[in-house]
Amino acid sequence: MSTAVTQPVDEVKSTPWSGGRSPFNVEYGKMMMWFFLLSDAFTFSSLLISYGALRFSAPVWPAPSLVFQSVPGTSIEHGAPLVFVGIMTFILIASSVTMVLAVEAGHRNAKKEVVTWMLFTILGGLMFLSCQALEWNHLHSEGFWWGHVPNATTMQEFFKAGVPFSQQTMTSHQFANLFFTITGFHGFHVFSGVVINIIITINVLLGTYQKRGSYLMIEKVGLYWHFVDLVWVFVFTFFYLV
């Protein structure tokens, strides 16, 4: 053992995990954003898995292609399944792209470009929220709300013929509660994301990050914004497609 190369006792170790540096090579705030998003992922997955379990055990369920077949805000009431949610999904993915472009501009310290892309991102977020408000308003006008279901004739439209009324009432209640809770929780995340984006954009305009020498803050809010997009991908699949 001692015949081999001997390591000097006083040599300073410089491996990533020997202290004195960030082993993950990320700034503190960014790492904490990741851990926050991890906890948020658990919250959302608990909600979605509960939804899955309730739906799986239900004998019938309001068919997504019948519930979501209108385009709120226009005169199209029937026969356009997935169109409106398709627009919403596209808006959110596009706003995620403008957010990455803001981060990319931040790497180049291009203040003007960062502001432009951040404004597009905020606009996308506001458009998404407006769409969601229309969607909620539409479902509410049909009679859906937390603990409320449409009247018997309206409700029959969402089920195949022959499903007993008692089963329709039960699963429509479950659908309404889960839909408004989960999309509401997601929408609240989008809303907070928009508020955070506005604050950060004001900071960019004030030159805060220019003085700091890095636009890392854009990256951190970017992580949050992409997470909101990520959750929507799952909400979209499990509420509108499956």
Next chain:
Amino acid sequence: MSSETTNVHAEGAEHGEHEGMTKKRILKIFYILTAITCVEFFIALVIAPHYRTSLLINPIYIVLTLLKAYFIVAFFMHLKFEKVGLALAIIVPILFIIGLILVLTNESHYWIGLRHV
């Protein structure tokens, strides 16, 4: 907030020097995500109405969703270019969710049984 960030940066915990997201790459990911979503719409609107059961189609939706999630997390959230340690610290705990899925799927089987009593 500000002093903290400045200090860490001075110490060189900066990242982004390594390969990052160029504009071209960003657009490529955007096209991929849009294309996957279009495939989902195609399945939902054209293929699904021909089948009585969704037993085969639902797993396809889930695979496509996970694929989209991969592109968002790996490229938009930049996790692919971070240290492996950080990526593991985020992804490994996510695997616990599989446990909850298994438990609640099993439980919902039991609930179906309850309805028939």
